[in-house]
Amino acid sequence: MTARRLIIVGPLAYLAIFFLYPLGAIFERSFEGSRTDLGPVTEVLVAAAVPLIAYLFAHRKSPEKTPIQTLSTAWFLAPVVATAIVLLVLRIGVISVDPFNKLLGDSYYLGRIWFTIWQATVSTMLTVAIGLPVAYLFAKHDFPGKSVLKAVSTVPFIMPTIVVAMGFIALLGPQGLVNSALMDVFGLDTPPTRITNTLLIIFLAHAFYNYSIVVRIVSTFWANLNPRLEESAAMLGAGRFNTFRYVTLPLLLPAIVSSAVLAFAFAFTSFGVVLVLGGSQFATLEVATYELTAKLFRLELAGALAIIQMVFTYAFLLIYTRFQAGAAVRVDLVPHEVTSKGRRSASRTLFLIAIIMGVLAMLSPLWALFERALSSGGGYSFTHFTSLFSNESGSYFYRSPITTIWNSVRFATATMVISLVVGTIVAYFLARPRHRGAGVLDALFMLPLGVSAVIMGFGFLIAFNKDPLDLRASWLILVIAHTLIAYPFVIRSLLPALRGMPVQLQEAAAVLGASPVKTFFHIDLPILSRALLVGATFAFAVSMGEFGASLLLVRPEFTTMPIAIFRLLSQPGAANIGQALAMSSILMVIVAMGFVGIERFRYKDMGGF
Amino acid sequence: MPILEVSNISKSFSDGYAVEGVSMTADSGEIVGLLGPSGCGKTTLLRLVAGLEHPDSGSISFDGVPLNGLAPKDRGFGLMFQDLALFPHMDVVGNVSFGLRMQKLPKPEVRARVDELLALVDLAGYGHRKMHELSGGERQRVALARSLAPEPKLLMFDEPFGSLDRGLRESLQMEVRAILKKIGMTSIYVTHDRDEAFAMSDSIVIMDKGAVVQAGTAQELFKSPKSELVARSLGLKNVMMGTVSAIGEIATPIGVLHVGGAELSIAVGSRVLVLIDDRKISVADVAGAGSPPDGAFTGVVEGVNFHGGESDLMARIAEGMIACSIRPEDAGSQFGAGDEVYVTIPANAVRLVPFGG
Numbered sequence: 001m002t003a004r005r006l007i008i009v010g011p012l013a014y015l016a017i018f019f020l021y022p023l024g025a026i027f028e029r030s031f032e033g034s035r036t037d038l039g040p041v042t043e044v045l046v047a048a049a050v051p052l053i054a055y056l057f058a059h060r061k062s063p064e065k066t067p068i069q070t071l072s073t074a075w076f077l078a079p080v081v082a083t084a085i086v087l088l089v090l091r092i093g094v095i096s097v098d099p100f101n102k103l104l105g106d107s108y109y110l111g112r113i114w115f116t117i118w119q120a121t122v123s124t125m126l127t128v129a130i131g132l133p134v135a136y137l138f139a140k141h142d143f144p145g146k147s148v149l150k151a152v153s154t155v156p157f158i159m160p161t162i163v164v165a166m167g168f169i170a171l172l173g174p175q176g177l178v179n180s181a182l183m184d185v186f187g188l189d190t191p192p193t194r195i196t197n198t199l200l201i202i203f204l205a206h207a208f209y210n211y212s213i214v215v216r217i218v219s220t221f222w223a224n225l226n227p228r229l230e231e232s233a234a235m236l237g238a239g240r241f242n243t244f245r246y247v248t249l250p251l252l253l254p255a256i257v258s259s260a261v262l263a264f265a266f267a268f269t270s271f272g273v274v275l276v277l278g279g280s281q282f283a284t285l286e287v288a289t290y291e292l293t294a295k296l297f298r299l300e301l302a303g304a305l306a307i308i309q310m311v312f313t314y315a316f317l318l319i320y321t322r323f324q325a326g327a328a329v330r331v332d333l334v335p336h337e338v339t340s341k342g343r344r345s346a347s348r349t350l351f352l353i354a355i356i357m358g359v360l361a362m363l364s365p366l367w368a369l370f371e372r373a374l375s376s377g378g379g380y381s382f383t384h385f386t387s388l389f390s391n392e393s394g395s396y397f398y399r400s401p402i403t404t405i406w407n408s409v410r411f412a413t414a415t416m417v418i419s420l421v422v423g424t425i426v427a428y429f430l431a432r433p434r435h436r437g438a439g440v441l442d443a444l445f446m447l448p449l450g451v452s453a454v455i456m457g458f459g460f461l462i463a464f465n466k467d468p469l470d471l472r473a474s475w476l477i478l479v480i481a482h483t484l485i486a487y488p489f490v491i492r493s494l495l496p497a498l499r500g501m502p503v504q505l506q507e508a509a510a511v512l513g514a515s516p517v518k519t520f521f522h523i524d525l526p527i528l529s530r531a532l533l534v535g536a537t538f539a540f541a542v543s544m545g546e547f548g549a550s551l552l553l554v555r556p557e558f559t560t561m562p563i564a565i566f567r568l569l570s571q572p573g574a575a576n577i578g579q580a581l582a583m584s585s586i587l588m589v590i591v592a593m594g595f596v597g598i599e600r601f602r603y604k605d606m607g608g609f
Numbered sequence: 610m611p612i613l614e615v616s617n618i619s620k621s622f623s624d625g626y627a628v629e630g631v632s633m634t635a636d637s638g639e640i641v642g643l644l645g646p647s648g649c650g651k652t653t654l655l656r657l658v659a660g661l662e663h664p665d666s667g668s669i670s671f672d673g674v675p676l677n678g679l680a681p682k683d684r685g686f687g688l689m690f691q692d693l694a695l696f697p698h699m700d701v702v703g704n705v706s707f708g709l710r711m712q713k714l715p716k717p718e719v720r721a722r723v724d725e726l727l728a729l730v731d732l733a734g735y736g737h738r739k740m741h742e743l744s745g746g747e748r749q750r751v752a753l754a755r756s757l758a759p760e761p762k763l764l765m766f767d768e769p770f771g772s773l774d775r776g777l778r779e780s781l782q783m784e785v786r787a788i789l790k791k792i793g794m795t796s797i798y799v800t801h802d803r804d805e806a807f808a809m810s811d812s813i814v815i816m817d818k819g820a821v822v823q824a825g826t827a828q829e830l831f832k833s834p835k836s837e838l839v840a841r842s843l844g845l846k847n848v849m850m851g852t853v854s855a856i857g858e859i860a861t862p863i864g865v866l867h868v869g870g871a872e873l874s875i876a877v878g879s880r881v882l883v884l885i886d887d888r889k890i891s892v893a894d895v896a897g898a899g900s901p902p903d904g905a906f907t908g909v910v911e912g913v914n915f916h917g918g919e920s921d922l923m924a925r926i927a928e929g930m931i932a933c934s935i936r937p938e939d940a941g942s943q944f945g946a947g948d949e950v951y952v953t954i955p956a957n958a959v960r961l962v963p964f965g966g
Contacts, residue, residue, distance in 0.1 A: 228694035235682070236707050237759055242711060250698045251698055
C-alpha cells in the first residue's frame with residue numbers, strides 16, 4: 001500500500017522540476033529588483049482580491065463536495081493566497097513590481113490585453129454560432145455516415161496550429177485558392193480579396209479550430225437530454241420556440257457555456273494562428289510575450305505579461321469547472337438510444353443536408369492546403385515537395401526535410417513515452433478516490449493545461465540556462481516541454497477507463513496467484529489498451545504540432561516540422577511558400593493518420609478534452 | 610356518449626407495427642385503464658392520442674372534433690410520463706405554473722391557481738423546493754399538479770408510479786383516483802400491473818401485440834373473458850381450453866371435468882374457456898388419505914409457493930397443470946415437490962365461457 005502511494009513521488013518531482021521551477025523562475029524574473037512605488041498594480045490586486053474572497057466564502061457554504069468543487073476551490077485558493085502574500089511582500093519592499101507598473105502604464109500593452117480579450121470574445125461567438133447547429137445535427141439525428149462526419153468535424157481541432165494557419169493562407173491568401181479562382185474567372189491581374197493580415201481571417205481560423213469543442217461537448221449533452229422534457233412542454237401548451245427558450249436552452253446552457261469558455265481560453269492564448277495570419281498589428285498577449293522574449297529581450301516584461309495572462313487563463317478554467325459541475329448535478333440524462341430518432345420531412349432533410357455540407361465546407365482550408373501544395377505554375381506537380389530537398393538560397397537554417405521529419409517523429413515518440421509513464425502513474429493514483437488529497441493532486445497535475453506554450457517555453461528558457469540543469473543545448477528541453485502539454489491529455493483519457501474498472505478484477509487476479517506486475521500486464525493493460533492508445537496518440541500529435549514553446553527553445557539542429565514551416569514562411573518568395581505548403585501537407589497527413597486511430601478506438605464518449 | 614373516440618388507428622415503426630387497427634372510447638369523466646404487457650403498444654396509443662406521434666391511418670376525435678394533424682400543444686390534453694419529466698432547472702412553482710404561463714395568464718391568476726393545485730396535491734409550502742430536493746412521492750404530486758394546472762380536457766398517465774415501492778404506490782393510486790374523480794377529469798391510465806389497473810380505472814382496455822383484445826368494466830371482463838390471454842391478464846390462475854364432450858362433462862388437458870347448473874345448457878361439441886377457482890379445489894395426500902375421494906384426480910406436486918396466509922400449490926395432472934390455493938389449517942398442508950396428491954374439483958369451482966373465436 002505504502003509502496004503504491006510512493007510511486008506518485010516520481011511524477012510529483014517531474015512536475016516540480018519541470019513545471020513549478022520554471023514558473024517560479026518567471027515570477028522571480030518579473031518581481032526582482034529594487035523597492036519602488038506600488039503604482040496601479042496594488043489597486044488591481046486589491047480590486048481582484050475582494051470579489052475572489054467573497055466568492056470563496058459563498059462557495060464554502062455548499063455542504064457536499066464533488067472532486068470538481070475541490071478542484072475549483074484549490075484553484076481558487078491559490079490566487080487568493082498569492083494575492084495576500086504578494087501584498088504583504090510588497091509592503092515590506094522585498095520585491096519590485098516595476099515590470100507590472102510598466103506594462104499597466106503603457107498604452108501599447110494595455111491595448112494588447114484589451115485586444116486579446118475582445119478578439120477572443122468575437123472568435124468565441126462565431127465558434128458557438130457555427131458549433132450549435134452541428135451539435136444539434138449530431139445530437140438529434142441519425143443518418144448514414146454519421147460517425148464518419150463526426151470524426152471529420154473533429155479534424156480541425158486536432159490539426160497543428162501551423163497547419164491551420166497554412167490552410168487559411170492556402171484558401172484565402174493572395175495566391176490562395178479563392179483568389180486565384182476569382183482571378184481566373186474574371187481575368188483579374190491582382191488578387192480581389194485581401195483578408196490575410198486582417199481580423200476576419202483570425203476570427204475565421206479560431207472558429208475553424210475550436211467549433212468542434214462546442215460540437216463535442218454540446219452534442220453529447222444534448223443527445224442525452226431526456227426528450228420527455230420537451231414533450232412535456234409541448235403537452236403543457238408550449239410551441240417549438242417556447243419549448244426551446246424555456247426548456248431546451250436553459251438545460252443546455254451549462255454545456256454551451258463550458259464549451260464557450262474553453263473556446264475562449266484557446267482563442268485567448270492563440271499563438272501560431274495570430275502570429276502567422278495576423279501580422280504584428282494584431283499581437284495578442286501571447287504574441288507580445290513572444291516578441292518581448294525573442295526579439296526585444298525584455299525578459300522581466302515578458303514574465304510580467306505571462307503572469308497577467310496566466311491569471312486570466314486560470315480564471316477561465318475556474319469558470320469552466322464550475323459550469324461543468326453545474327451541468328452534472330442539475331439535469332437528468334438518459335441513454336442516447338432513447339433520444340435519437342430519425343424524423344423525416346422535406347424541409348428537415350434539406351436542413352440536414354445544409355448542415356452536412358457546412359461541416360464539409362469547414363474543411364476547405366485543409367483541402368486548399370493540399371491543392372496549393374500540389375499546384376505549381378499552371379498545373380499540378382510535386383515540385384514543392386521535391387524542392388524541399390534543395391537548399392537553393394544556401395540558408396544557415398536549411399535542414400533536409402528528412403532530418404526535420406525525423407526530428408519531429410523522434411521527439412513525438414519520446415514525448416509519447418514520457419507522457420504515458422507520467423500520465424499512467426498519476427491516473428492510477430487519482431482513480432482511487434480513497435487516497436486523501438486526490439482532488440488537490442488532480443488540480444495540481446492539471447495546472448500545466450492553464451499555462452500557454454509560449455509561457456512554458458519562456459519559463460524553460462530562463463530556468464534551465466545554468467548548472468546543474470543547463471538543458472539549452474539538449475533536445476530533451478523540447479521533449480520535456482511537449483510532455484507537460486501532453487500528459488494531462490493522457491490522464492484525462494485514462495481516468496474514465498480506470499474508474500470504470502472494477503477493483504475486484506485485480507483482487508480476483510491476486511487471489512488466483514498473480515503478482516502485481518503480472519496482474520498489470522494480464523488484466524489492467526488489455527482493459528486499458530484503448531484508453532492508453534487514445535492518450536498515446538494525443539501525446540504524439542500534441543508534440544508533432546507543438547509550435548509556441550518549440551519556437552522559443554529550438555536550436556537549428558533540432559528543427560521540427562512546425563518550426564521549419566514557420567521559417568519557410570518568414571522568408572520571402574513564392575517558392576518558400578510552396579515548400580511551406582508541402583511541409584504542412586506532410587505534417588497534416590502524419591497527424592491525421594494518428595487520429596484515424598483515435599476515432600476507431602475512442603473509449604466510449606469521453607471526448608478528447 | 611363517448612367524448613374520446615379512437616377508431617381503427619395504426620402506427621408502424623421501422624421495426625414493425627406498434628399499434629394496428631386499434632379502436633377505443635372514453636366517456637366524459639371516465640378513467641380508462643390500458644392494461645397489457647410491456648411492448649404491447651399501449652404507450653404508443655397514448656402518444657398517438659397526445660399528438661406526439663402521427664398515425665399512419667385511422668382517426669382520433671375528441672368531443673366530436675377530429676384531431677388529425679393538430680399539434681400536441683393545441684389539443685389541450687395533459688400527459689404524465691413514466692419518468693415524470695419534471696423540469697430540473699425550475700422549482701415546484703416553476704413546474705406547476707409552466708402550462709399557465711404558456712397560456713399567458715395574468716400573474717396573480719397564475720399564483721392563485723398554483724396555490725390551489727399545491728393544496729390539492731397536499732404540497733402547500735413546497736413552492737420553492739428544487740426537483741432534486743423532493744422525495745419520489747412528492748415528485749409524483751408535482752407532476753400531477755403540473756398536468757392538472759392548465760385544466761386539460763383529457764389527462765393521460767404513462768405508468769407514472771412504476772418506480773415507486775408498493776406501499777407508496779398504492780396510497781398514491783387511491784389519492785390520485787380521488788382527485789381525478791373529484792374534478793371529473795376524463796383520463797387514460799396506462800399500466801402493465803393489473804392491480805393498479807383495477808384500482809385506478811372505471812373501465813379497462815386490454816391490449817396485446819399492438820391490438821385491443823377486450824374492453825369493458827372489471828366486472829364484465831371477469832364475467833366473460835374472451836380468451837385465455839384476457840383471463841390470465843385478469844389474474845385468473847386456472848385457465849384452460851376445453852370441449853363439451855357430453856352434457857355436464859368437459860374434456861380438458863387434466864381430464865374430464867364435471868359441471869352443473871347453468872353450464873349444462875352449452876351445446877355438446879362447443880369449445881369453451883374453462884376457468885377453475887383455485888380456492889375451491891381441495892388437495893389430499895395420497896399416502897395419508899387411504900382411498901381416493903369421490904371423483905378426485907391423481908396428480909404430482911410440482912412446487913409450493915408460500916406467501917402470507919395462503920400457499921399456492923401447483924400440481925401436474927395428466928397433460929395439464931392446476932393451481933390450488935391451500936390454507937395453513939388444511940390437513941396435510943406440508944406438501945413438497947414430488948408428492949402424490951388427490952385433487953378434488955367440485956362442480957361449483959368450474960366456470961365455462963363459450964369460446965367465440
